[in-house]
Amino acid sequence: MTSLSVNINKIATLRNARGGENPNVVNVAKDCERFGAQGITIHPRPDERHITTKDVYDLAPIVTTEFNIEGYPDERFLELVKNNNPAQATLVPDPPGVLTSNAGWDTVKHQDFLKDVISQLKNMGVRTSIFTGTDLKHIEAAAKLGTDRIELYTEPYAANYAKDREKAVEPFVLAAKKAQEVGLGINAGHDLSLENLKFLKEKIPFLDEVSIGHALICDALYFGLENTIQLYLRELRED
Numbered sequence: 596m597t598s599l600s601v602n603i604n605k606i607a608t609l610r611n612a613r614g615g616e617n618p619n620v621v622n623v624a625k626d627c628e629r630f631g632a633q634g635i636t637i638h639p640r641p642d643e644r645h646i647t648t649k650d651v652y653d654l655a656p657i658v659t660t661e662f663n664i665e666g667y668p669d670e671r672f673l674e675l676v677k678n679n680n681p682a683q684a685t686l687v688p689d690p691p692g693v694l695t696s697n698a699g700w701d702t703v704k705h706q707d708f709l710k711d712v713i714s715q716l717k718n719m720g721v722r723t724s725i726f727t728g729t730d731l732k733h734i735e736a737a738a739k740l741g742t743d744r745i746e747l748y749t750e751p752y753a754a755n756y757a758k759d760r761e762k763a764v765e766p767f768v769l770a771a772k773k774a775q776e777v778g779l780g781i782n783a784g785h786d787l788s789l790e791n792l793k794f795l796k797e798k799i800p801f802l803d804e805v806s807i808g809h810a811l812i813c814d815a816l817y818f819g820l821e822n823t824i825q826l827y828l829r830e831l832r833e834d
């Protein structure tokens with residue numbers, strides 16, 4: 596089974612546009628779960644452009660599905676994870692000012708840093724996932740760091756899907772097979788959508804989880820949040 600974790604960053608973006616509590620991030624997280632999401636993902640960036648530090652503390656006690664906190668593992672991030680005990684921490688190499696995540700880790704170059712961070716997170720009892728591209732040596736190196744999972748950065752797949760979806764998915768299939776071979780769980784995310792999700796799932800049926808935010812929240816403007824979550828769950832169904 597592949598779990599759907601709804602990334603609610605964009606709910607916070609909308610809320611922050613007026614500085615009040617509308618939409619209410621906690622209520623939306625509860626509703627996503629009520630509508631069938633199997634996880635809630637947030638990416639509390641240092642500039643608090645969407646999810647704030649306060650949001651993390653507000654969400655931690657109310658999320659009853661899998662709570663996944665993404666981010667660059669600096670001291671602030673590690674403190675947030677330690678104090679809020681999510682089910683999973685996803686380590687992303689984003690520098691502070693970046694518009695959105697735009698690359699996976701070079702797990703060879705940063706192996707000492709990542710090994711240390713992963714061991715700290717494991718001591719907190721938190722499952723770890725490392726955001727990676729499809730370079731097979733980065734997947735092999737990830738397995739040596741002690742991480743439980745990787746998250747495949749799917750932007751290149753999404754960007755090339757319309758042009759040639761077989762070609763676009765090929766490196767992801769190879770990377771996922773390598774991850775499976777070296778004993779890693781496999782998550783995927785970034786720019787996944789109702790257009791490209793089903794094909795990814797067909798090609799990598801053993802995906803553990805997808806985290807989806809931007810496209811899902813955009814779709815919810817037209818279809819409503821409950822219907823939209825159901826539509827995404829349908830794409831992941833195995834029957």
Ligand SMILES: CC(=O)[C@@H](O)[C@H](O)COP(=O)(O)O
Pocket residue numbers: 602604605637638640665687694695696726784785786808
């Ligand atoms: C780690 C990752 O892939 C990101 O997709 C993410 O959480 C999106 O961040 P923004 O919502 O800030 O673009």
Ligand SMILES: NCC(=O)COP(=O)(O)O
Pocket residue numbers: 602636665746783784785786787806807808809810811
């Ligand atoms: N980890 C990816 C994520 O949480 C959502 O990415 P996107 O769907 O907002 O591009």
